[in-house]
Amino acid sequence: LPEYQTVTETGTRTLWVVMVLMVIASIVFSGMSWNVPISRRLYHVITTIIVVTAGISYFAMATGHGIAYNHVVERESHKHVPDTTHDIYRQVFWARYVDWSITTPLLLLDLCLLAGMNGGNILIALVADIIMILTGLFAAFGSEGTPQKWGWYAIACIAYLVVIWQLAYHGRATAMAKGGKVGKFFGAIGGFTLVIWTIYPIIWGIADGSRHMSVDEEIIAYAVLDILAKPIFGAWLLFTHMSMPETNVEI
Numbered sequence: 001l002p003e004y005q006t007v008t009e010t011g012t013r014t015l016w017v018v019m020v021l022m023v024i025a026s027i028v029f030s031g032m033s034w035n036v037p038i039s040r041r042l043y044h045v046i047t048t049i050i051v052v053t054a055g056i057s058y059f060a061m062a063t064g065h066g067i068a069y070n071h072v073v074e075r076e077s078h079k080h081v082p083d084t085t086h087d088i089y090r091q092v093f094w095a096r097y098v099d100w101s102i103t104t105p106l107l108l109l110d111l112c113l114l115a116g117m118n119g120g121n122i123l124i125a126l127v128a129d130i131i132m133i134l135t136g137l138f139a140a141f142g143s144e145g146t147p148q149k150w151g152w153y154a155i156a157c158i159a160y161l162v163v164i165w166q167l168a169y170h171g172r173a174t175a176m177a178k179g180g181k182v183g184k185f186f187g188a189i190g191g192f193t194l195v196i197w198t199i200y201p202i203i204w205g206i207a208d209g210s211r212h213m214s215v216d217e218e219i220i221a222y223a224v225l226d227i228l229a230k231p232i233f234g235a236w237l238l239f240t241h242m243s244m245p246e247t248n249v250e251i
């Protein structure tokens with residue numbers, strides 16, 4: 001008999017809670033932008049778009065949309081009888097990848113602008129990030145037992161290293177050049193981002209990759225990470241920006 005790994009009431013409730021938090025963050029961040037002149041709203045606009053996008057994605061997932069079943073055939077070997085196979089159908093929330101392909105480049109753009117990176121390095125970081133998310137999507141739909149599944153995962157990890165390199169090397173250098181205050185803040189919020197972001201591929205490997213985590217547990221893990229990476233990151237960035245004129249951008 002095939003096994004179905006699906007979301008239950010706990011997972012659905014979690015998705016609704018995160019959706020509400022993203023809507024609240026959208027209201028707070030757009031409200032904050034009214035307290036600064038139009039020419040100083042770029043971080044506010046970017047950060048509001050991030051939480052609006054996440055809110056829409058969570059609304060889709062909470063209402064049962066943006067989900068597909070990944071079919072996995074597991075081979076079971078026995079001692080005295082021929083091998084048997086076991087079909088697993090696991091829900092993959094592809095709406096996350098739609099969300100991430102829009103929001104992760106924007107989160108990086110926030111950090112790149114804060115650091116004052118040049119256009120070439122910004123573009124490399126953003127494109128490497130989009131490659132990371134899309135090859136991660138290919139990995140999510142690769143069937144078990146095919147080498148390309150973890151192959152796509154490896155490509156995504158290499159792209160992620162390119163992102164880290166751009167921010168940690170070029171970003172840190174230009175942030176330091178903007179002065180001690182900006183350099184210190186970039187180090188703190190960049191370090192926070194690095195830790196949170198690195199947990200995503202670990203969760204992916206345990207949940208989607210090797211199915212050692214239930215769909216509900218996967219939803220809860222990503223929920224915690226998404227709240228830290230978007231509303232908490234955004235609030236930290238916007239409040240600090242408002243009290244630190246050195247972080248102003250001229251574009």
Ligand code: RET
Pocket residue numbers: 100103104107132133135136137139153156157160197198200201204225226227229230
């Ligand atoms: C995947 C799987 C393939 C390998 C790697 C991944 C990295 C994902 C990351 C996601 C970050 C998401 C954020 C969401 C917004 O809140 C695609 C999971 C490296 C880093 C910050």
